Structure formats: C-alpha cells, structure tokens
Amino acid sequence: MKEAVDRLVERLGGLAPTVAVVLGSGLGSLVEDVENALRIPYAELPGFPQSGVTGHAGELVAGMFSGSPVIMLAGRSHYYEHGNAAAMRPAIEVLAGIGVTTLILTNAAGSLHAEMPAGSVMLIEDHINFSGANPLIGEASDRRFVGLTETYDADLRAAILAAAERVGLRLHRGVYMWFSGPTFETPAEIRMARILGADAVGMSTVPEAILARFCGLKVAACSVITNLAAGMTGAEMSHEETKDMAPIGGARLAMVLKELLKARLDG
Numbered sequence: 001m002k003e004a005v006d007r008l009v010e011r012l013g014g015l016a017p018t019v020a021v022v023l024g025s026g027l028g029s030l031v032e033d034v035e036n037a038l039r040i041p042y043a044e045l046p047g048f049p050q051s052g053v054t055g056h057a058g059e060l061v062a063g064m065f066s067g068s069p070v071i072m073l074a075g076r077s078h079y080y081e082h083g084n085a086a087a088m089r090p091a092i093e094v095l096a097g098i099g100v101t102t103l104i105l106t107n108a109a110g111s112l113h114a115e116m117p118a119g120s121v122m123l124i125e126d127h128i129n130f131s132g133a134n135p136l137i138g139e140a141s142d143r144r145f146v147g148l149t150e151t152y153d154a155d156l157r158a159a160i161l162a163a164a165e166r167v168g169l170r171l172h173r174g175v176y177m178w179f180s181g182p183t184f185e186t187p188a189e190i191r192m193a194r195i196l197g198a199d200a201v202g203m204s205t206v207p208e209a210i211l212a213r214f215c216g217l218k219v220a221a222c223s224v225i226t227n228l229a230a231g232m233t234g235a236e237m238s239h240e241e242t243k244d245m246a247p248i249g250g251a252r253l254a255m256v257l258k259e260l261l262k263a264r265l266d267g
C-alpha cells in the first residue's frame with residue numbers, strides 16, 4: 001500500500017485530487033475530457049487490479065476535469081472475475097492514502113422500469129447487496145462493522161441532482177441491486193428484484209461503495225442504463241448491448257459530472 005501511495009504521489013507531481021471517479025463498462029471515454037492527462041497503467045501500481053473484462057482498460061488517469069483535479073479509474077475489478085469482493089480494496093485504500101475524499105462510482109445497469117429506458121441515468125440512492133459477498137469479510141478489526149445507513153452521501157446526491165438540473169438532464173433516482181454475475185438475471189429474478197425494492201440491477205459498484213465507506217470516503221454513484229432488465233422486452237441480454245449502449249447514457253452522465261466538478265467539491 002505504502003509503495004503504491006508513494007509511487008502515485010511521485011507520478012502526480014504536485015497534482016492533489018480530492019475527487020476520484022470509477023468508470024464503468026463503456027464509460028471509459030470520459031477520460032478523453034481530462035486535460036493534461038497523466039495515464040498510469042494499473043500494472044505500474046502495486047495492488048491495483050488487473051482487469052480482464054472487455055470495455056475496461058485498467059489504467060489510472062489523472063488531470064484536470066472541468067477545472068478540478070481528478071483521478072479517473074478506467075477499469076475496475078468485478079467480483080465475478082475471481083470471486084474476490086475485495087479486489088478493489090488496495091486501489092481504494094491508495095486513493096484515500098493520497099488524499100482523495102470523494103469517490104464517484106459509475107456503472108452500466110439494467111433498468112426495472114419501462115419509463116427508465118436505455119440511455120437514462122440513475123442516481124443511486126441506496127443499494128441492496130444480493131450477492132451474498134462482502135468485501136470486508138475477513139477484515140479482522142472492528143472497523144469492519146461499517147454503518148451503511150447513508151452509504152451514498154446526501155450532500156453529494158443533492159449536488160449531483162442540482163448539476164443535472166442545470167444541464168437539463170432528467171436524472172432518475174433509485175435503488176441498485178448487486179447481483180454477482182457474470183450471468184445476467186432471469187426474468188423471475190427481475191420480478192423478485194422489483195418486489196424487493198430495486199430500480200436497477202448490476203454486477204458492480206456495491207463492493208467499492210462499501211470499501212470506500214470503510215476508508216472514510218464520501219461516496220456517490222450513478223448508473224447508466226443500457227437495457228431493460230431480463231424478461232421486460234423478450235430480447236436476450238448481452239455484454240455487447242451493454243458496451244454499445246453505455247456511451248449514450250455515458251455522454252449524459254459526463255455532462256453532469258462536468259457541471260458538478262465546476263464547483264470544487266470540498267473534502
């Protein structure tokens with residue numbers, strides 16, 4: 001951890017971002033808006049995940065975004081790649097270690113509402129961990145008992161909603177349900193998810209949100225809707241569709257994040 005922190009601080013050369021953004025499937029193009037981008041492959045940062053999912057590059061990009069210094073993590077490790085829910089722990093600890101105080105998580109997700117179709121963006125207000133996994137299993141200290149009553153910071157959520165309003169985007173709000181993947185859900189699981197209170201389903205984000213809270217970071221998360229969930233249209237789900245559709249909502253989310261970061265988010 002210390003080695004990765006020291007290496008990153010050295011590479012950043014005085015840039016001291018307090019905000020980091022994790023880019024989900026198909027959202028990697030956000031890094032194109034980072035000015036004077038410094039790109040560091042995860043392979044050069046000890047402990048950072050080596051992701052194997054297509055649509056995830058696996059590099060840290062640092063620079064100025066909308067006038068604020070930011071770090072973007074292009075590529076995340078998913079639980080379904082290896083069964084390790086804590087795979088992002090070193091990366092998140094390193095971010096906290098270099099002074100990041102706010103983590104914005106993004107993902108591609110399936111929608112449970114016909115009125116929230118592909119291309120929509122949903123602000124995650126809360127989550128349901130349906131995976132049975134938790135990144136803090138095995139953590140030996142009492143720090144593991146993290147309260148998740150307000151996982152997604154209320155002030156940050158309000159700031160994101162206000163930014164969306166300023167750019168004229170209708171931002172949906174809802175509950176994200178984490179399924180382990182890598183299979184997509186069955187129609188019966190989607191009916192269950194709806195009964196249980198979910199608005200969108202996906203295979204990521206929840207472990208990082210838990211880890212970020214564990215590290216004392218403020219968290220916000222947004223889903224880019226790439227499809228209506230299984231059984232809602234009759235069409236089969238596919239990762240191709242996720243990758244094809246993510247840039248549409250991704251461009252909308254990029255507008256919101258640019259607006260959000262115009263005003264410096266203080267720690």
Ligand code: HPA
Pocket residue numbers: 108109110111179184185201202203226227228229230237242
């Ligand atoms: N289910 C789970 N994960 C997803 C989906 C989905 O329908 N779409 C994009 N990621």
